[in-house]
Amino acid sequence: MKENIIFTEWTRNKRHLSDLKQLKRDILHNFQEHNALNKKIISMLSGGKDSSTALALAKDLGLNVVLAVHFVHKWSWSLSKEQARRIANEFEVPIVFCDITEDLKKRTNGAKGG
Structure with missing residues (x-):
């Protein structure tokens, strides 16, 4: 990962983040504040x-990402699943694929357009 990236004016003004180093410090501070630095992390x-950037940052910061989860359904693009698999493999994080098709069907049964 690049040593430092200067953020856009919008991000500096609206999010009060000047660069990547500050973002990393803020993430670590939040984990420390919630006593979560040594906790196991599941990443969607x-x-x-x-989500790929979030996983990359977590791994770069040494956080304990133990699993990645990717939700699939009947209408999913196969490209998303393959990209998720590739990213998880790149960062050596096991990944599971959860098929939510039936749950989506139940939740949308009778919905307008459903």
Whole structure:
């Protein structure tokens, strides 16, 4: 991971984060504040940029990520599943795929457009 990245003006002003180093400090501070530095972490991993970056940061900070979870359903893109698998493998984190198709069907039964 790059040593430091300067964030955009919007992020500096609205999120009060100047750069990657500050973000890392803030993450570690939050984990320390909640006595969670040595806890096991399960990471939701969609395969997209946000969850992949979150996993990369957690691993870079030495946090104990023990499992990644990716939710799939009948209408999922196979690319997302493959990306999630690739990212998890890259960071040496076991991944499980949970099929939520039946639950989605139950929850949307009778819904408009369903």
